[in-house]
Amino acid sequence: MDGLRVAALLAATLTTGMVAGVFGIYANAIMPGLAKTDDRTFVGAFQAMDRAIINPIFLGLGFVGSLVLTLLAGILHLGEDAFAWIAAAFVLYLITFVVTIAVNVPMNDALKAAGDPDTIDVAAARAAFDEARWRSFNLLRVALNTVAFGLLAWALYLTGKSHAP
Template sequence: MNGLRVASLMVATMTTGLVAGVYAIYANAFMPGLAKTDDKTFVSAFQAVDRAIVNPLFLGLGFVGALLFTLLAGLASLQEKALPWIVIAFVLYLISMIVTVAVNVPLNDALKAAGDPGTIDVAAARAAFDEGKWVTCNLVRTLLATVSFGLLGWALYLTGRSAIQP
């Protein structure tokens, strides 16, 4: 059980960190960069990136995997000092997923559904997208996932420390 506990906690920490990093890249580089572009560039680039990120590696291993591995780590740590930190990390990451599914994904899907940037009113599509709402919710999910990552790192530290203490 110790091997499963450590392995699941390590993978939970890594996948949560990767997802937090993706959100942070959107917050710190992608969206600020796109904010400075014209409407056609914004719509074209956002649609292309959103289509690319919807893939099994990110969605399966990263986005959903982080939650499942955190759950598994918690179940494998029921009698451990790290459990409260894993539970809080799980809840915070779950909230970040809810924000993503409730706000960011519908906005992404609506922008993709607007159509080919070469044939639509890109100014209207961009305005309907509600950049401010998307950016704000992305910042919320970035903070939640980052704190979750930190808590899992702390839980991993506690797990390692308990393994070497008598």
């Protein structure tokens, strides 16, 4: 049981860190880089990246997997010192998950639904996308997810400490 408990917490920590990194790279490199491009490049590149990120590794293992693994780790750590930290991480990640589904994904989908950049008014599509709103909610995801990652790392430390000889 100890092996499963530690493995679940380790997997939750790693996947949460992976997702925090993805959101962070969007905040620190991708969106600032795209902000400097013309409308056609912005729309085409964003659409292509959004289609590419919908894959089993990011969605299954990372985005959804992190939520499931953190829940599992919490259940397996009931009554342990690490439980409160895991529970707090779960709540923060759940908020991140809801913000993504409620705000960022609909915005992404609307930009993809605008159509092929070669056949649409890309300036109108970009304006309707509202980059500032997307970036603001992404920064919220970065903050919440990074803190969740830190809490899980602390829980992992506490788990190791409590099982040390």
